[in-house]
Amino acid sequence: MTDAEKPQGIFAPGSEFFVGCNYWGSHAGTAMWRDWRPEVVEADFRLLAENGVEVARVFPLWPDFQPIQALTGGGQSFVEMRFGERPLPDTPAGRAGVDEVMVERFRELCRIAEANRIKLIVGLVTGWMSGRMHVPPAFERVNVITDPTAIRWQVRMVRYLVRELRGCPAIAAWDLGNECNCMAWSDSPSEAWCWSNAITSAVRVEDPDRPVVSGMHSLQCERGAWTIQDQGEVTDVLCTHPYPLFTPHCGTDPVNTMRNAFHAAAETRLYGDIGGVPAFVEEAGNLGPSQSSDEVAGNYLRNMLWNCFAHDCRGLLWWCANDQTRLEHAPYDWAAVERELGLLRVDRTPKPTIRAMKAFEEILDRTGLRRLPAFRRDAVVILTQSQDQWGVAYASFLLAKQAGFDVEFQYAGQPLKPSKFYIMPSVGGTHVIPARCYHALLREVENGATLFVSSDGGSLEPFGTVFGIDIATRCKAVAETTIRSEEREFDVRCRAEYQLNLVNRRAEVLAVDIDDDPIFTLCGYGRGKALFLAAPIERAATETPRAFFPEAPELYRLYATAAEAAGVTRRVFRTNPLLTLTEHELDADTLLVIAVNNTPSPLTDEITSAPEWVFDSMVWGEPPVEHGFTVQGNAGAILKFRRTR
Numbered sequence: 001m002t003d004a005e006k007p008q009g010i011f012a013p014g015s016e017f018f019v020g021c022n023y024w025g026s027h028a029g030t031a032m033w034r035d036w037r038p039e040v041v042e043a044d045f046r047l048l049a050e051n052g053v054e055v056a057r058v059f060p061l062w063p064d065f066q067p068i069q070a071l072t073g074g075g076q077s078f079v080e081m082r083f084g085e086r087p088l089p090d091t092p093a094g095r096a097g098v099d100e101v102m103v104e105r106f107r108e109l110c111r112i113a114e115a116n117r118i119k120l121i122v123g124l125v126t127g128w129m130s131g132r133m134h135v136p137p138a139f140e141r142v143n144v145i146t147d148p149t150a151i152r153w154q155v156r157m158v159r160y161l162v163r164e165l166r167g168c169p170a171i172a173a174w175d176l177g178n179e180c181n182c183m184a185w186s187d188s189p190s191e192a193w194c195w196s197n198a199i200t201s202a203v204r205v206e207d208p209d210r211p212v213v214s215g216m217h218s219l220q221c222e223r224g225a226w227t228i229q230d231q232g233e234v235t236d237v238l239c240t241h242p243y244p245l246f247t248p249h250c251g252t253d254p255v256n257t258m259r260n261a262f263h264a265a266a267e268t269r270l271y272g273d274i275g276g277v278p279a280f281v282e283e284a285g286n287l288g289p290s291q292s293s294d295e296v297a298g299n300y301l302r303n304m305l306w307n308c309f310a311h312d313c314r315g316l317l318w319w320c321a322n323d324q325t326r327l328e329h330a331p332y333d334w335a336a337v338e339r340e341l342g343l344l345r346v347d348r349t350p351k352p353t354i355r356a357m358k359a360f361e362e363i364l365d366r367t368g369l370r371r372l373p374a375f376r377r378d379a380v381v382i383l384t385q386s387q388d389q390w391g392v393a394y395a396s397f398l399l400a401k402q403a404g405f406d407v408e409f410q411y412a413g414q415p416l417k418p419s420k421f422y423i424m425p426s427v428g429g430t431h432v433i434p435a436r437c438y439h440a441l442l443r444e445v446e447n448g449a450t451l452f453v454s455s456d457g458g459s460l461e462p463f464g465t466v467f468g469i470d471i472a473t474r475c476k477a478v479a480e481t482t483i484r485s486e487e488r489e490f491d492v493r494c495r496a497e498y499q500l501n502l503v504n505r506r507a508e509v510l511a512v513d514i515d516d517d518p519i520f521t522l523c524g525y526g527r528g529k530a531l532f533l534a535a536p537i538e539r540a541a542t543e544t545p546r547a548f549f550p551e552a553p554e555l556y557r558l559y560a561t562a563a564e565a566a567g568v569t570r571r572v573f574r575t576n577p578l579l580t581l582t583e584h585e586l587d588a589d590t591l592l593v594i595a596v597n598n599t600p601s602p603l604t605d606e607i608t609s610a611p612e613w614v615f616d617s618m619v620w621g622e623p624p625v626e627h628g629f630t631v632q633g634n635a636g637a638i639l640k641f642r643r644t645r
Contacts, residue, residue, distance in 0.1 A: 381410070
């Protein structure tokens with residue numbers, strides 16, 4: 001099945017942006033299936049729907065739905081599977097090891113969701129949840145990702161559940177499970193691929209028309225068993241779980257500032273671009289009042305929603321529906337962080353987060369922009385081997401946003417995406433990019449494209465003929481790297497592990513270091529241009545707290561210089577790097593621009609346009625005044641421009 005043939009459903013490009021949450025019963029949390037109270041579920045769903053929740057992710061807890069136990073004989077030899085002491089009945093459910101009572105309860109939940117017009121994403125193999133393992137007695141202390149018996153019974157359960165529930169109109173998608181890459185550890189990509197393919201195939205056999213969501217988090221480009229490319233190959237939709245506290249390089253700044261306001265959008269775009277399938281935010285949250293106040297959490301969610309909407313993330317689900325402060329069973333009694341994550345308090349009063357969600361949904365309805373054209377992207381960021389791909393991608397995304405343009409991602413070993421502007425950020429190590437891929441890239445430069453490389457001491461060949469410089473020496477840096485240009489009026493410093501001493505052969509020097517030696521250069525290569533920066537500004541920005549604050553070194557100006565050399569021409573501009581723009585073409589003569597303020601305080605900035613475009617109207621937001629446009633803190637505005645003839 002090609003990517004174009006995969007079912008996409010609510011995740012298809014051009015479909016409506018959706019908002020919602022992950023759901024466990026307010027009365028019982030993960031014990032809701034054993035303590036089934038449909039009247040509570042009905043009350044929960046009715047209140048969620050009234051407050052704007054459109055999609056809920058729900059979980060048939062694995063040991064509740066497949067409560068099988070392995071009976072053994074002498075020498076621990078396997079005899080048979082049973083429900084405790086009861087033999088499995090000779091029925092379709094029994095042969096799958098599935099409890100029919102639980103399936104009927106789930107079917108009732110589906111009916112409740114349909115009655116409240118809430119769509120469901122169903123996490124099928126939910127063996128890991130909120131820091132606790134939940135597996136059938138038969139598979140305790142078994143690697144459920146690699147053990148063939150465990151996989152056999154998972155496939156049986158999944159096929160039965162999907163076959164029985166596929167007639168429920170409320171179900172929008174099947175999810176492999178909740179973060180199944182946490183259920184067991186593996187260093188083998190083949191093992192992870194085989195498990196994912198087995199579960200996905202089990203779903204598709206029974207329901208080929210609904211999309212299958214990966215459900216995984218913390219995927220990598222190359223390291224570890226669970227990769228973005230493999231999950232994009234096997235499943236139909238990728239997802240992110242962008243929690244600032246748990247994700248590297250994110251929790252360094254307050255949640256209502258730029259770094260974290262873009263975390264969800266940047267990671268989701270990374271997954272979607274690398275994986276080649278739609279992507280959405282499946283779980284997001286501030287992780288409770290120990291990390292930020294309820295008010296700040298609401299502002300954080302509002303900012304995150306604006307950025308995800310503008311950057312083609314198909315939807316966003318908060319974790320989770322309800323606070324669980326009254327529960328006394330694990331994981332709630334051992335993990336404080338799991339208790340106050342809801343949109344609703346235990347007394348059912350709404351928090352600022354759900355009010356922000358509902359208000360954002362109302363904006364989309366009032367503007368008629370549930371469906372938003374794709375945003376313009378001006379460059380391809382090539383993530384290379386031997387680097388922290390997420391950290392580098394994250395910083396590259398943010399620096400480009402601050403510089404006034406947008407990027408898409410690819411991995412070094414993937415076929416080269418067409419572009420006129422390529423960025424290879426913070427190139428490090430001896431294994432950077434396969435030779436065939438580098439040569440394909442250089443052919444594009446020879447034919448007129450622009451390449452910008454920032455170095456983290458990595459090896460590229462050919463080098464001198466491309467960049468017009470030689471590296472005389474490479475050594476450990478003993479101080480911060482200085483990058484300054486009197487002509488361009490910038491003087492910035494950043495951390496670097498290596499110092500490169502450059503010898504100019506035929507390049508234009510754009511900036512020098514503290515010794516007035518070249519550090520940032522531009523050279524013609526064929527009909528194109530090659531820029532080289534001897535400093536890993538992306539890695540430095542990733543590792544430096546408040547690197548995207550107003551008082552931080554203006555590293556983004558190096559990206560702006562590279563974009564100017566590449567001939568990037570946007571149609572709408574602003575001056576403040578914390579106010580970010582995306583451009584969306586409604587038609588050849590009409591342009592929507594989404595402006596987002598990624599700070600907690602109101603920003604007023606002049607927003608201008610190219611000569612052939614003029615401001616038409618405010619679709620959403622405060623009308624302009626003499627001194628510019630004002631966008632409220634952690635919020636967005638929508639402007640319309642029209643082409644002059």
